[in-house]
Structure formats: structure tokens, C-alpha cells
Amino acid sequence: MAETVRVRFAPSPTGHLHIGGARTALFNYLFARQNGGSFILRIEDTDRTRSTEEYIDSILEGMRWLRLDWDEGPYRQTDRFDLYRRYAQRLVEEKKAYYCTCSPEELERRRQEALAAGRPVRYDRRCRNSQTAFTGPSGAIRFMMPEEGQVGVPDLIRGEIVFDNAQLDDLIILRSDGTPTYNFTVVVDDVDMRITHVIRGDDHLNNTPKQIHIYRAFGYTVPAFAHVPMILGADKTRLSKRHGATSVIAYRDMGYLPEALVNYLARLGWSHGDQEIFSLDELVRYFSFAHIGKSAAVFNPEKLLWLNGQHMMKSSPGKLAELVIPFLKKMSLIDDGEELDRSWLARAVSTLQERAKTLTELAQSLSFYIADRIEYNVKAKEKFLNERTFGYLIDVRDTLAKVEPFAAAEIEKAFHAISEKHQVKLGAIAQPVRVAVTGKTESPGIFEVLEILGRAKAIERLGRAIEDIQARS
């Protein structure tokens, strides 16, 4: 009988939720949901000097935005120091850990020496056999690594990886100030929280054999491991601030859709045949460790942008209308208290959503619908608002005043009639109107645009363009 799956995401709050962390969280989430298990959130804030409340809030915000809802937590390691001390004490009592009184300065000196001499950088274990090794209490507590033999790390992505115990250090589990260290808290917490699968970045791969020995010292069963490959920047080094936006929240603010980021992150290093576009449900259904690649992946912002465009196209206009409002406010296209008619906005959005790759772009492209007065693009004005098009604009204005109903299909008929009358192609009429009405040479279909703009606004803008031409001639 398989035990219920329990997984966790355990970020340290020393920065915002970044792309790499988000993907680790996502894989944990997908695996939990696929197996009807629990997804636990644990904040690893034992480094008090670098952890902040702001980052904790920011990480939670990022998780919520991505809809990676967790079932337990957030637990905080700083609330659990008593637990770690008890466990550490137990190891000392069982003579599986010992007090080390070497000073940090001394240790640092020896490490530098070893590094310079090209020797392995490891603690020399001089306190391991001292008189006071197990009596203390003073100094830091070190874990006694076995000196011989090997450990196998079974990994769901890479298979079994074997390490020589002789390479492993007697790592410090409790600092001399009584606070626990990472490699120890991870094991204690994963045991205490009954974690069945540890899914994390492969930067932890080298820590795993040490952790396995700690599990064994306690007599606990070792969870399954899955070390997912890193995400790299374009220069193939570990993704960092130098590579541009790396925090999840930054993508939200740039107008990305959470489902698009999730889709992209999942596809980065994982695949399901040739499929590129996935809903969260599909990801839950198809996720498997077998299809996670072994090599690191380069983050490609352009593909993310494309994917976002795809998800924009698939979204309902109503939903996008809702989501774009904060962006319209940010751009001062509407005032803070101002309410736009949602169904009208949704219609406007429906004409633009396949043209905009982000909510920011959508908000920008929406501006001609919303603004009271549009700006003409200078080149567009020169080319399309002039004596040559003057007559067309007059005809269109006068016709639009009479079209009934004021709907795209009727407007189209009227345009065809005008183009036939002047013996020109439709484009000869449509482009000047487009510039008159949107200020630009590109827009959604002109008939749709006119319908949504409404008769009054359309005629007003045409009128203004006509006056503009007159004023110049």
C-alpha cells in the first residue's frame, strides 16, 4: 500500500520568489496534485541576518499569483528551534555527533590553507576524539560522518548516484550560538513533516549523501529524491539578476498571465511529446519525472512572450478586461475611481487580444478606444490624412451618420459602396479612416473598430481629421 504523497517547497526568504524557485514549487505542486497528496510550504529562515518578513510576504504573493496553493504551512524554521536542538542533543547522547571547539577564525584559516595547497577542503576532525567530545556543552555540534564505504543517492531523475563517504565532511548541525544549520533542519523537518518525496534544485545534489547519513543516524527511512536541473541565463551561467527580470512578481507587473508562466516553466526541462501549450489541469495529468531532462535549461524570454500571447488568445475577453484594468490605471488611461462598462471593454478587448502579447500591450493598444482625444502618428497623418483622402473621409463620415444599425456588417457594406463609387480598392478608404479614428496605421478590422467606438465618437474623429486637413491646405 503506497503511502500518501507529501512534498514540500522550502524557500529561504533572502529574495523574491524567482523563476527557478517557482519551477521547483510547480513540480512539487504538480506531483502532489497528481497523486492526491499534500503540498507543504516551509520557510527556511534560519539565517536571520539575510531573511526578511518582506521576502516572506513576497514569496507567498508569488505563490498565490501562480495559483500554487499549498495544503499546510507556511511553517517557519525559526519557530522550531527547540525541535532541532532536541534532535541534535539526541545525536550527541548517542555519540553520533560531537562538540567542536575550534574557532571559526581558525577553521577559516585552515580552509584557506587547504584550498591554496590544493588539498581537499574538509574539517580535520580534531575535536572528534577529544575528551569533551560528548560532554560539552560548549562549541558547535558536528555530525560524525562515516569514514569509509559509500552511499547511494537514489534519484528519480538521474538514477542512483554513488558517493564515497571519505569525501563527506563532519558538518556542523548546531552552531555555537545554538542555532541549527541547513543540512540538519532539512532532515529534521522532512522527517517531522513526513515528507515522502524531496523535489528540489540539483544544486542540492551534493548535500544529499550527507543528509542521508543523518536520516540513517536517526533510524528514519530516507525519502525519495528528485533533483531538477538548474535554469540558466543566456550566457549559460546560473540565472540571476544580471539576466534581467527573474522574480515572478516582476512578470506579473509586466503583464504576464500566471498560466502562461506556469506553462513556460513546466516546459523548461520537461516535455510531453510535441505539445507546447498546457493548462494547469493538463500539467497535473501529464507530469512525470521520467520526462524531466537531465541537463540545465536556458531561460528564453522570447518563448515565454509567445506563450503568453497564446494564453492571451485563449482567455475570455471578460477575464482579460478585468485583468487589464489595473494596467489601464497605471497608464492613466482611466482614473482610479473611474468605472468602465465591462461588457463594452470586453468587446474592445476581444478585437485586440490576439494582437497583444501581454496585458501591458493590451492596455496600450486599448488606448484609442478609451481616450477622449487621440494623437496622430506623424507619418501616418502625412500619408493618409491629406487632400487625396479628403473626399473619402467626407463620404465615410456622411455615410456613417446614416448607417442602420451601426454594426460591423452594415458598415462594411457602406465602405464597399464608397470604394466602388470612387473606383478604388477598399484599402484606399480603410487606411485613412483607420488613421483618423485610431491615429495609427495598424489596428483591428476597421469595421469592428467603428462599431465598438460607436457612431458619435466615430463621426467626431472623422470630423476632426477633416478639419485638420482643411486647416493645413
Place this chain on the structure above:
RNA sequence: GGUCCCAUCGUCUAGAGGCCCAGGACGUAGCCCUCUCAAGGCUAAAACACGGGUUCGAAUCCCGUUGGGACCGCCA
């Protein structure tokens, strides 16, 4: 320096010995559609790091080389 991991188009990847003179996607270029811009469709250029094995047969298995990465802290 030591340990460990990795290696298919520029990038993400498919590929679990013959289906592969290597497929899809992003990006790039061209064409089609068309009132513009998108979207969509079609086409093109573009890769199995290198060298040895094993095998009737290797992108796929083994070894080595090279290259990249991670870790080696009283950071996580």
C-alpha cells in the same frame, strides 16, 4: 584543486539500437490569406561536441577527451 552532474538546430525539446540522410516549438527569412497590424497556413536555413569501442546496425550502450554546470561555510 577535490567530489558530483550534464552534453541533439541560436534556444526549449522529441528520440529508451533499426520507424532518424533526426521530428516539433520559439526566434529568423520568404510566400499565401488580407482594409492595416496581428492571428493562421505553407516553405526555407539551422543540431546528434570529438575520438575510440560494442553490434549486422548507434543520436540512442560502454570508455576516453573536450566543454559547461553545481557543491566543497558556525549560507541556504
